Amino acid sequence: MTDHSENNVSDERLTRAGHSRRDILKFGSIATLGAVLGGVALPGRAAPVLAQAGSEGELAPNDPLDILIVNYDGGTLLDFAGPSEIFHRLPNTNVRYASLNGGSVTLEFGVVYGKTERLADIEKTDVILVPGGSNLAAPMRPEYQAQIRRLADSAKHVTSVCNGSLVLAATGVLKGKRSACHWAFVNKLSEYGAIPVPDRFVEDDNGRFMSGGGVTAGIDFALRVAAKLRGQQAAEFTQLAIEYDPAPPFHSGHPRDARPEVIAMVDKELPGASRGLARIPGVR
Amino acid sequence: MTDHSENNVSDERLTRAGHSRRDILKFGSIATLGAVLGGVALPGRAAPVLAQAGSEGELAPNDPLDILIVNYDGGTLLDFAGPSEIFHRLPNTNVRYASLNGGSVTLEFGVVYGKTERLADIEKTDVILVPGGSNLAAPMRPEYQAQIRRLADSAKHVTSVCNGSLVLAATGVLKGKRSACHWAFVNKLSEYGAIPVPDRFVEDDNGRFMSGGGVTAGIDFALRVAAKLRGQQAAEFTQLAIEYDPAPPFHSGHPRDARPEVIAMVDKELPGASRGLARIPGVR
Numbered sequence: 001m002t003d004h005s006e007n008n009v010s011d012e013r014l015t016r017a018g019h020s021r022r023d024i025l026k027f028g029s030i031a032t033l034g035a036v037l038g039g040v041a042l043p044g045r046a047a048p049v050l051a052q053a054g055s056e057g058e059l060a061p062n063d064p065l066d067i068l069i070v071n072y073d074g075g076t077l078l079d080f081a082g083p084s085e086i087f088h089r090l091p092n093t094n095v096r097y098a099s100l101n102g103g104s105v106t107l108e109f110g111v112v113y114g115k116t117e118r119l120a121d122i123e124k125t126d127v128i129l130v131p132g133g134s135n136l137a138a139p140m141r142p143e144y145q146a147q148i149r150r151l152a153d154s155a156k157h158v159t160s161v162c163n164g165s166l167v168l169a170a171t172g173v174l175k176g177k178r179s180a181c182h183w184a185f186v187n188k189l190s191e192y193g194a195i196p197v198p199d200r201f202v203e204d205d206n207g208r209f210m211s212g213g214g215v216t217a218g219i220d221f222a223l224r225v226a227a228k229l230r231g232q233q234a235a236e237f238t239q240l241a242i243e244y245d246p247a248p249p250f251h252s253g254h255p256r257d258a259r260p261e262v263i264a265m266v267d268k269e270l271p272g273a274s275r276g277l278a279r280i281p282g283v284r
Numbered sequence: 285m286t287d288h289s290e291n292n293v294s295d296e297r298l299t300r301a302g303h304s305r306r307d308i309l310k311f312g313s314i315a316t317l318g319a320v321l322g323g324v325a326l327p328g329r330a331a332p333v334l335a336q337a338g339s340e341g342e343l344a345p346n347d348p349l350d351i352l353i354v355n356y357d358g359g360t361l362l363d364f365a366g367p368s369e370i371f372h373r374l375p376n377t378n379v380r381y382a383s384l385n386g387g388s389v390t391l392e393f394g395v396v397y398g399k400t401e402r403l404a405d406i407e408k409t410d411v412i413l414v415p416g417g418s419n420l421a422a423p424m425r426p427e428y429q430a431q432i433r434r435l436a437d438s439a440k441h442v443t444s445v446c447n448g449s450l451v452l453a454a455t456g457v458l459k460g461k462r463s464a465c466h467w468a469f470v471n472k473l474s475e476y477g478a479i480p481v482p483d484r485f486v487e488d489d490n491g492r493f494m495s496g497g498g499v500t501a502g503i504d505f506a507l508r509v510a511a512k513l514r515g516q517q518a519a520e521f522t523q524l525a526i527e528y529d530p531a532p533p534f535h536s537g538h539p540r541d542a543r544p545e546v547i548a549m550v551d552k553e554l555p556g557a558s559r560g561l562a563r564i565p566g567v568r
Contacts, residue, residue, distance in 0.1 A: 082500075085362040112388070112398055113397060183527060214526065215528075223532065223533050224533055236536035236542065236543065237549045240537065242362065242498065243466060243484075244536075245484065245500075246537070248507065248529075250516070250519060252520035252523040253530070
């Protein structure tokens with residue numbers, strides 16, 4: 001089992017280092033890139049090394065990799081758009097999208113997505129990813145649950161983002177496993193026998209289970225999954241390609257930081273949110 | 285015209301403050317939320333105040349707001365999925381998607397998106413947003429350009445993310461205006477008479493023009509647009525709802541930070557990238 005406190009410390013160190021570097025380099029212009037390419041040393045250039053996969057020895061960074069994203073009516077676009085953008089850019093990696101009946105799905109806010117395949121038509125996948133949504137009634141139905149459980153049982157890596165963790169947990173596959181989830185729903189994981197962890201990225205069983213927190217956490221989640229399965233350099237390439245150098249204008253990304261009146265706005269819309277127990281259609 | 289250096293300094297201050305706060309609060313658990321809601325003072329709780337709109341007095345935070353996202357074959361999902369997720373959550377705000385012929389579009393990597401409306405069927409919009417893509421041949425066609433120019437001319441706010449700025453600039457509407465763009469393409473803005481600015485968020489003419497850098501910059505861009513048009517509290521609410529509390533695992537989000545060998549990988553795929561002059565289909 002992953003040591004949670006160690007993970008936390010390591011995240012903190014990496015993030016802090018990243019920002020110090022940005023502080024130093026912030027005012028450099030794109031014109032300095034020639035110098036960088038020419039090998040001029042920049043302060044703190046060495047990148048941190050994250051633990052790589054390989055203890056299971058199941059997937060080398062160049063083996064073909066299949067990643068399946070489970071879609072459903074009521075899902076949230078950004079939960080999987082972040083991971084999708086990262087996974088598509090990895091070497092020798094095939095990203096597929098599937099829903100119960102195939103075709104298009106109608107996401108939150110009426111956004112129409114896909115062409116998706118039929119879940120039943122997919123024999124197996126290396127990685128299954130269940131994103132979250134504003135309405136989980138569809139993926140909580142027995143037919144969806146059976147397909148997700150079948151594919152999770154044979155997958156090398158079982159993953160979720162946001163309250164997609166609740167969908168996964170409801171299949172029973174997360175029993176006794178540590179999992180992340182959107183902060184407003186994280187404590188509901190207990191109701192399905194999973195262990196709620198209020199972090200942005202969580203892994204258990206040496207990476208067989210990996211999960212991200214709410215919505216945008218899917219980006220950080222996917223970069224870690226990418227590093228584990230395709231190597232750190234491939235993950236760094238992807239981060240650079242999608243210019244993931246975040247600079248949020250406000251301190252409002254998590255209840256630890258947000259102003260009380262802003263947390264109260266979410267609580268009004270999602271009663272129970274600040275206890276991690278927000279109600280959502282499809283979840284008892 | 286916006287003072288660029290001042291913007292930069294202000295960004296830096298906000299980001300740094302945000303991270304200090306996270307450092308302090310990182311180890312608090314979701315269980316502390318009760319205390320937060322009860323009004324217990326936390327260190328550094330006051331949020332920064334960004335400049336609000338209103339100098340033009342065109343849109344008050346409660347006036348109905350129409351935002352149009354321009355879609356096209358070859359576009360990049362995450363360029364607009366970030367903004368879309370934010371804009372849909374704003375009060376009294378209607379988000380529409382449109383392409384030249386309506387119906388669905390086939391994005392980068394074969395991702396199918398929409399139900400979109402026909403551009404010609406939209407009389408006008410308050411905000412037009414042009415996202416970027418891996419192939420700009422479609423939106424550079426005269427019919428697309430004419431529709432984008434028509435809608436931009438009557439829009440209160442003309443905006444873009446990533447190399448969507450090139451599409452917008454090609455219409456002529458950004459002549460003499462400062463604009464952001466994906467780092468690999470930013471200097472191509474000059475070819476269309478716009479002024480390249482290698483920042484994550486750029487505004488000109490007091491917010492009539494607003495733009496974001498590459499792909500994920502759309503999230504930071506949209507939070508700033510949200511604050512300007514709907515008020516800071518609405519923007520903070522959205523940031524909390526999508527748990528935008530980023531923690532990238534690597535220092536690789538911008539050429540200022542990335543390792544030379546990683547920058548070289550992008551240069552190999554996109555020749556000219558490190559000079560901000562990557563070639564892309566559809567752009568001369």
